[in-house]
Amino acid sequence: MTMRLTGRGVAVLVAAVPLLVFGHWGGYPLLRALGAVALVAVLAAVVITARGLKVEVRRDVYPDRVERGSAALARLRVKNPGEGRQPAALATDGLGGRTQTVRIRPLAPGAEAAYHYELPTGARGRHPVGPLTLHRTDPFGLSANRLPTGETSTLWVHPRQLPARVLVSGHPRHHHEGARTDDSLRGSVDLQDVREYQPGDEVRHVHWKATARSGRLMVRDLIDPEQPRFTLLLDTRADALPPEGFEEAVDVAASLLVAAARAGSPARLVTSSGIDLPTPGGLPATRQLLDELCQVRQTGPDDSLVPAALAARSGSGGCLVMVTSAGVGLPALSWLNDRFASIFLIALGAGRRAGAVAGARVLGAPDAAAAVRQWNEVAG
Known part of the structure; x- marks a missing residue:
C-alpha cells in the first residue's frame, strides 16, 4: 500500500508555504489565511487517505478466449471483510497498455459488490489483464492511497474465423504410377498419439503400458488413415506482407484450419518460421x-517460404494450402506434388494480380473475406 500526494497536492503544499511566510512577515492577513487554508487542506487529505484499503478483490475474465473484435468482459468482485465501513475508491485495470477505471461504491461491513467492464479485443494476441490497483483519493484530489491487488489474468484474442468449407476430397494413397505417396496403411486406424484420459474416451483405447509408466490413465489417440488431411502453410516472413496484410493472412489460416478440424479432419499448421503443429482434428484441436495462431508473429526475411520440416517429409497426403502475398516472387511448387494430392496458393494483396504457379492452383484476393469466398467456391 502506497500513500502519496498527487501533483495537485504537491502544488498546493508548495504554494501554502510562501503564502504563510510572506503573509506573516509582511503583515498580510489575507495571504496568511490563504496559506493556512491550503496547508490544512493538504493535511486533511493525508488524514482522509491514510486509512488502509482493507477489501478482498477478485477479477474474472470471461470468456478468456474470444475472436478478434468480439466482446470480452471482466467481472470485478469487491468485498469488505472488516467490521468498519469502507469508503468509496477507484479501481484501475490494465490490458495491452490501456487502462480501465471503475468507481467502487462505499461498502458496509461484510458487504460485497460486483462490477463489469468491457475489455478491448481489437488486437490479436495473448494479453495479460492487470495488474489491478485500488485508489482512494480525497474529494479535492490532493492525496492518493494505492493498493495493488488481485491476480493477473490472461485474455486470448484469437484471429477472426470466417465461414469456410472443407475441401470435398480425401488424399490418394498412391501416385499415378502406383508408387505410394503417403505412409503405409496398417489396419483401419492409425495411432496418432498417446494422451491422458478425458471423460468420454472409450475404455478399450486405454494404453496400459503408458498408464503404468506415467501413473496416470493414458489412452490411444486413433485416427482413420483414409480421412482427408489438411495442411496449411502460413508465410511469416516479414518482407512478404505488411502488418495489416499479415493479420488478414492469419484470419485466412484460422478460418480454413478451424473448418477442417471441426469436420474431424487431421489439421496441421506450418509456418515459414518453423512452427509445425499437427492435430488429429476435432473440437480440442480447434x-x-x-x-498457436493467436501468438504467431512475423519473423526475419531470411526464412524460406517452405520450411525444412515440410520439405523434408517423405509424404503427408491430403491438401496443402499456402497463404502468402501476391507481391512477392512465388516459387514453383511442382516438387511438392508427390507429397500432396492437391496444392492451393492463396495470394493476398490489394490491387495485385497473382500469377500462375507451377504445381499449384492460385487464388488471388485483396483480403481474408475475399480469399475465403474464393476458397469456398473451389472447395464445395
Missing part, C-alpha cells in the same frame, strides 16, 4: 490451433 483450440490448440487458435491458441
Whole structure:
C-alpha cells in the first residue's frame, strides 16, 4: 500500500508555504489565511487517505478466449471483510497498455459488490489483464492511497474465423504410377498419439503400458488413415506482407484450419518460421490451433517460404494450402506434388494480380473475406 500526494497536492503544499511566510512577515492577513487554508487542506487529505484499503478483490475474465473484435468482459468482485465501513475508491485495470477505471461504491461491513467492464479485443494476441490497483483519493484530489491487488489474468484474442468449407476430397494413397505417396496403411486406424484420459474416451483405447509408466490413465489417440488431411502453410516472413496484410493472412489460416478440424479432419499448421503443429482434428484441436495462431508473429526475411520440416517429409497426403502475398516472387511448387494430392496458393494483396504457379492452383484476393469466398467456391 502506497500513500502519496498527487501533483495537485504537491502544488498546493508548495504554494501554502510562501503564502504563510510572506503573509506573516509582511503583515498580510489575507495571504496568511490563504496559506493556512491550503496547508490544512493538504493535511486533511493525508488524514482522509491514510486509512488502509482493507477489501478482498477478485477479477474474472470471461470468456478468456474470444475472436478478434468480439466482446470480452471482466467481472470485478469487491468485498469488505472488516467490521468498519469502507469508503468509496477507484479501481484501475490494465490490458495491452490501456487502462480501465471503475468507481467502487462505499461498502458496509461484510458487504460485497460486483462490477463489469468491457475489455478491448481489437488486437490479436495473448494479453495479460492487470495488474489491478485500488485508489482512494480525497474529494479535492490532493492525496492518493494505492493498493495493488488481485491476480493477473490472461485474455486470448484469437484471429477472426470466417465461414469456410472443407475441401470435398480425401488424399490418394498412391501416385499415378502406383508408387505410394503417403505412409503405409496398417489396419483401419492409425495411432496418432498417446494422451491422458478425458471423460468420454472409450475404455478399450486405454494404453496400459503408458498408464503404468506415467501413473496416470493414458489412452490411444486413433485416427482413420483414409480421412482427408489438411495442411496449411502460413508465410511469416516479414518482407512478404505488411502488418495489416499479415493479420488478414492469419484470419485466412484460422478460418480454413478451424473448418477442417471441426469436420474431424487431421489439421496441421506450418509456418515459414518453423512452427509445425499437427492435430488429429476435432473440437480440442480447434483450440490448440487458435491458441498457436493467436501468438504467431512475423519473423526475419531470411526464412524460406517452405520450411525444412515440410520439405523434408517423405509424404503427408491430403491438401496443402499456402497463404502468402501476391507481391512477392512465388516459387514453383511442382516438387511438392508427390507429397500432396492437391496444392492451393492463396495470394493476398490489394490491387495485385497473382500469377500462375507451377504445381499449384492460385487464388488471388485483396483480403481474408475475399480469399475465403474464393476458397469456398473451389472447395464445395
